[in-house]
Amino acid sequence: MTTEMKGLNLKEINKSYGNVKAVDNVSLDIKSGEFFTLLGPSGCGKTTLLRIIAGLELQDSGLVVLDDEDITIQPAIKRQINTVFQSYALFPHLTIFENIAFGLRSRKIADSEVNKRVNKALEMLEIDSMQKRFPHQLSGGQNQRVALARALVNEPKVLLLDEPMSALDAKLRAQVQVELRRLQQRLGQTFILVTHDQDEALVVSDRIAVMKDGEIVQFGTPEQVYDYPKNKFVAEFLGAANLISGTYHDGRLHTDLGVFEIEDTPSWDKGDVAIRPEWIKMSDIKPEINAIKATVKEIIYRGTNFDIWLDPGPLRVRTSSYKKIKIGDEVWLELGAKEMAVLHE
Amino acid sequence: MKKITLIVNIAAISTMAFLYLPLVAVAFFSVNNTKYGLIWKGFTLDWYTKLFQNELILHAAWNTLVLAVVSTVVSTFLGTILAIGMDRFPWPKKMNTVLDMILHLPVIIPDIIFAAAMVVAFGFLRSASTLFEPGLLNMIIAHITFQTAFVALVVRSRLVSIGKDVEEAARDLYAGTTYLLWKVTLPLLTPGIVAGAMLAFTLSLDDFVISFFTAGPDSVTLPLYIFAAVRRMVTPQIHALSTIVLLITIVLVISMERFTRKFNVK
Numbered sequence: 001m002t003t004e005m006k007g008l009n010l011k012e013i014n015k016s017y018g019n020v021k022a023v024d025n026v027s028l029d030i031k032s033g034e035f036f037t038l039l040g041p042s043g044c045g046k047t048t049l050l051r052i053i054a055g056l057e058l059q060d061s062g063l064v065v066l067d068d069e070d071i072t073i074q075p076a077i078k079r080q081i082n083t084v085f086q087s088y089a090l091f092p093h094l095t096i097f098e099n100i101a102f103g104l105r106s107r108k109i110a111d112s113e114v115n116k117r118v119n120k121a122l123e124m125l126e127i128d129s130m131q132k133r134f135p136h137q138l139s140g141g142q143n144q145r146v147a148l149a150r151a152l153v154n155e156p157k158v159l160l161l162d163e164p165m166s167a168l169d170a171k172l173r174a175q176v177q178v179e180l181r182r183l184q185q186r187l188g189q190t191f192i193l194v195t196h197d198q199d200e201a202l203v204v205s206d207r208i209a210v211m212k213d214g215e216i217v218q219f220g221t222p223e224q225v226y227d228y229p230k231n232k233f234v235a236e237f238l239g240a241a242n243l244i245s246g247t248y249h250d251g252r253l254h255t256d257l258g259v260f261e262i263e264d265t266p267s268w269d270k271g272d273v274a275i276r277p278e279w280i281k282m283s284d285i286k287p288e289i290n291a292i293k294a295t296v297k298e299i300i301y302r303g304t305n306f307d308i309w310l311d312p313g314p315l316r317v318r319t320s321s322y323k324k325i326k327i328g329d330e331v332w333l334e335l336g337a338k339e340m341a342v343l344h345e
Numbered sequence: 346m347k348k349i350t351l352i353v354n355i356a357a358i359s360t361m362a363f364l365y366l367p368l369v370a371v372a373f374f375s376v377n378n379t380k381y382g383l384i385w386k387g388f389t390l391d392w393y394t395k396l397f398q399n400e401l402i403l404h405a406a407w408n409t410l411v412l413a414v415v416s417t418v419v420s421t422f423l424g425t426i427l428a429i430g431m432d433r434f435p436w437p438k439k440m441n442t443v444l445d446m447i448l449h450l451p452v453i454i455p456d457i458i459f460a461a462a463m464v465v466a467f468g469f470l471r472s473a474s475t476l477f478e479p480g481l482l483n484m485i486i487a488h489i490t491f492q493t494a495f496v497a498l499v500v501r502s503r504l505v506s507i508g509k510d511v512e513e514a515a516r517d518l519y520a521g522t523t524y525l526l527w528k529v530t531l532p533l534l535t536p537g538i539v540a541g542a543m544l545a546f547t548l549s550l551d552d553f554v555i556s557f558f559t560a561g562p563d564s565v566t567l568p569l570y571i572f573a574a575v576r577r578m579v580t581p582q583i584h585a586l587s588t589i590v591l592l593i594t595i596v597l598v599i600s601m602e603r604f605t606r607k608f609n610v611k
Contacts, residue, residue: 056513076516089514093532103518106528154518 006067007032008053008158008190013062015048015214022048023059024214030158030192031206032067035184037193039201040211041237046194047086049211050160053192055079066157082151083160086167088143090135096146097122097131103154121149124183140167144176152187161193165200177203198238202226210234227276228341235274235343240307242280242315243343244335245272253340257312260290260335264342272343277307277318279339282325287334296329368591375584392585402586405570408481412556412566413549416488421542423489424496425534431497432504433512448501451494460558463487467559480561487559488549495548496541503537536605543601547594 008030015023022045030036038046051057053064055076064072071079082103090099098105100121104114122128125145135143144164151159161180165173181204184191195201201208202222210218210225210233218230229235232243246255247270253260262273281287294310305320315333325331378389396402431444451459463483470477477483507530515529531538553568560569567590574583 054517056517076513077519077521081517083514083517085510085514087508087510089510091511091514091529091533102515102520102528106515106518106520106524150518 007034008192009063009065010049010053011063011065013049013052013059013064015045015052015057015059021045021214023052026062026214026216028209028216028219030190032157032190033188034206035181035191035193035204037195037201037205037208038211039195039198039208039237041196044211045214046196046211047162050083050162050192050194053158054081054083054160056083080154080157081160082154082156083162084144084147084151084164086163088135088147088164088167090143090146090150092135095132095134096127096138099135099146100131100150100153102150117153121153124152125149141172141176144168148183152189156189158190158192161191163195164193165195165197173197173200174203180204202238210237227339229274229343231343231345232272232274235341240277240316240318241274242277242313243272243274244340246270257292257315258290260340261337262340262342263337264340266342267344273340274343275335275340277316278305279336280315280317281334281336282308282317282319282331283334284332286332290335290337292333292335294331294333296325296327296331299325299327371584371591372588374581375588377581380581392581393589396582396585396589399582401565402567402570402582405565405567408564409550409566409568412481412484412488412564413546416485416492416549417542417546419485420489420492420545421496421538424493424541424545425500425538427493427497428500428504429530429534432501433509448494448497451491452498456491456552456554459491460487460555463490463555464558478561479559479564481564483559483561484556484564484566487555488552491555492545492548496538496545499541499544500534500537503534503540507533536607540601540605543597543604547597547601550590550597551594 008028010026010028010030013023013026014021024045026045026049038049040046048057052059055071055074055078059072062072063070066079066081091102094102097118100118101114104117109117118131119128122131125148127142127145127149130138130142130146135146138146144167147164164180165176168176177200180191184204191204193201193204205222207219207221208225209216212233218225218234225234226238229238229241235241235243244255244257246253246260248254248266248268253262253266253273266273286293292312292315294312294315296308297311297314298309300307300309302318305318308317308319308325309315310317310331310333317333375392376388376390377386378391379386427448431441431448436444467477467479467483511529511533512525515525520528551568553572556566556569557572560566565573567586571583571586571590574580
């Protein structure tokens with residue numbers, strides 16, 4: 001086998017609760033310093049996997065290796081891994097300062113060092129003015145920063161984030177995502193995020209593992225996973241997708257909508273391809289290849305762009321310039337040969 | 346509509362009167378300047394002063410206090426440990442139900458049955474040691490037995506409301522079991538423990554049935570004394586004594602209520 005690389009390696013992790021397989025033979029190599037995201041719907045086992053990494057849950061089988069050291073049987077209190085919990089789980093009886101200091105004090109680190117490090121963390125997350133207050137006196141967003149500071153102050157080798165933004169409103173969430181990404185890049189620490197929000201995953205991650213029913217279905221950079229979903233589940237879970245089924249022969253894809261060139265060569269004779277609505281080009285002039293003549297059925301305003309539903313299909317096109325188009329118009333669509341992702345399973 | 350409201354109000358007031366008039370009457374007669382009769386003869390605190398000159402009553406008060414304090418301290422300790430053990434140990438589901446039932450049993454069993462069981466139990470123990478002759482020690486043990494269940498129930502509901510999240514967070518932040526207990530679990534549990542202790546104290550202070558069955562000649566408590574005295578004759582002194590016990594109980598209940606409310610708001 002290959003030599004170990006620095007970072008976190010999971011090897012064939014299995015975990016069942018009764019008859020339910022929460023984590024099914026998962027192996028992952030997470031590089032040191034990367035922002036990694038476990039993305040999946042609720043109940044897909046992503047949180048269980050995170051808890052196994054944290055040491056809060058023991059897997060039935062498999063190894064957890066951190067920087068070449070086997071930490072499989074180390075309990076949470078021994079692992080240099082800290083967690084930001086979904087509920088934040090701040091200590092309600094301690095001030096913000098003492099909340100952040102908790103992990104240092106429990107390891108009997110000298111007071112002067114504790115003060116120095118906590119103050120640094122307070123400053124980094126811009127919450128120094130709240131250090132004497134209690135968690136119940138802070139807003140959700142502020143408490144989230146405290147939870148982040150409380151974990152980061154320990155300078156963990158890996159920071160785990162369990163749906164940390166699920167309690168924030170949409171606007172704040174978008175802002176925090178960007179901040180989180182910047183923070184991670186500045187610190188160069190390994191972050192592992194668990195989320196069911198595909199936008200969040202795309203914004204923050206270096207790499208994404210999409211999970212379903214305890215298994216990792218796809219693994220790659222946000223671009224790879226979004227633009228070239230491996231199967232129907234990934235295509236539909238990560239945003240909108242037009243699914244087109246057809247047969248592949250003579251080097252072309254034959255569908256009800258027409259015969260198309262595709263760049264990828266499918267391994268099947270009969271199957272599906274996916275194309276994101278924003279990749280479909282729409283024009284008045286007939287394109288040279290992969291052209292479809294379609295009628296506009298419905299236009300949905302989405303603020304920054306428009307979803308246009310067309311017949312045949314139903315095909316969906318997402319565009320920011322619809323102005324010339326109205327319902328009933330006939331338009332030409334081009335399904336780019338490169339943009340069509342071949343789906344498997 | 347209005348008529349119904351009126352009827353409900355009258356019913357409510359009558360019920361309150363029904364509940365509290367006897368108690369108010371006791372307080373009233375405890376400051377009435379006459380030994381007999383129901384007629385108001387002027388205000389006096391004589392009965393209270395006489396109370397504090399009565400050796401028997403002072404002795405009974407002392408016994409009551411010792412019994413309540415000792416049994417409360419021990420049962421609070423045991424009940425807290427029991428609650429933590431029941432809630433935080435990963436019991437299988439079935440075992441949990443059984444434990445739950447066992448914990449509720451002392452609360453719902455009639456006092457008299459419980460007291461009779463105590464008599465039998467101490468009867469056995471007496472054959473082993475003379476320590477278990479009826480008396481203060483037996484009373485303390487008996488009180489601890491029923492108080493522990495009450496304390497455990499109160500503490501456990503607090504444990505449930507704290508949740509396991511913060512404890513996991515503490516473990517994640519390198520806290521060992523002892524550190525976790527002292528710095529997280531116990532501080533968060535304090536309102537529950539104090540509420541449980543106050544409840545236990547009140548129960549012990551007012552208990553008659555279980556004390557009656559386990560007391561010896563030298564360990565008369567206030568409820569026992571009042572019972573015995575009333576059988577001879579109801580005197581204004583007894584009214585004064587009852588009023589004092591009543592006031593203590595009210596103060597305890599109110600402070601318990603305040604205490605839990607203060608913490609629940611947080």
